[in-house]
Amino acid sequence: MTRETGSPALPSLGVDILLVIVSGIAAYLFSSAIAMANTTDAIQVTLLSPPLWLVLATVLIGPVWFLLLDVVNLLNNRLMLPFAGSQRRAQRIYANRVHLFLLALYFNAILVALCWSAPAMPLFSKLFLSAVFAIAIYAMGQSIPSTKLSFVISGLLFVIVLVATQAFIIYKMQAEAEEAQQQLIEQLEGRPDEDEDEDDN
Structure with a gap:
């Protein structure tokens, strides 16, 4: 059914x-959530994340x-105009415009996950992979x-990607924490030997 009465300008520009x-x-809100995650007591280091201007630019463009x-x-x-027909x-x-808006959110969420899980990866590689997945x-x-x-379907795929990435991040943090703990134990175990050598001298 075609709209024959009313101007399409007001509803189109309004939406x-x-x-x-x-x-x-x-x-x-997305940037605030990332900043809050970076400052929580559960995280002992400051994680890399996209700046606010990049998130705003990609989502609003x-x-x-x-x-x-x-x-x-x-x-x-x-x-x-959209409401002219x-x-x-x-x-x-x-619907297509909302999909593009979600595409921008996908991109930023995947970029954040890559920044947290692979901080040594070059920035261009992170941007490229984020764009490809999104x-x-x-x-x-x-x-x-x-x-x-x-x-x-898009939402489910997005959740699956995020869950998989977050699981990888948690696994990596645990592995790094265990490695650091093991190094600390080895250092503590090595100190008595050093103290005995000093006493002998």
Whole structure:
């Protein structure tokens, strides 16, 4: 059913602005959660993480771009606005835009996981791997015809990747802690021998 009454400008720009606001809040909360994890007493070292400006830029670039695009369409060709056609068309357009927003969140979450699990990895390699994994999850969701099912599958894949990465991080931290403890024990066991040598001298 095609919308014949009402201007498509107000709902289109309204949803665009809402997406920008939600994206900004999500990016800020994401960065705050990472900062909180870095300062918790359970973590004895400061973990590397993407700066706030990078998270904000990657998450907001999509919604801001679509907002500007719809402003241009409003001035030049209103038929290109999302709500200028059928309701199904508008739902499809905004579903794609939400998928791109989730893609940015995938990218940042995987980048954080790589920063924590592989601090020695070059930054370019981390960015590249994060983009590859994020795009793979995005493509998997886009390949499913059902919009609702695609969101569910994308979310499940995202959770699986995060859980697997976090498990690797915990395993690595435990291994490093055990190695440090073993080195400390060896040092303590070696001190009595040194003290005996000094007494003999």
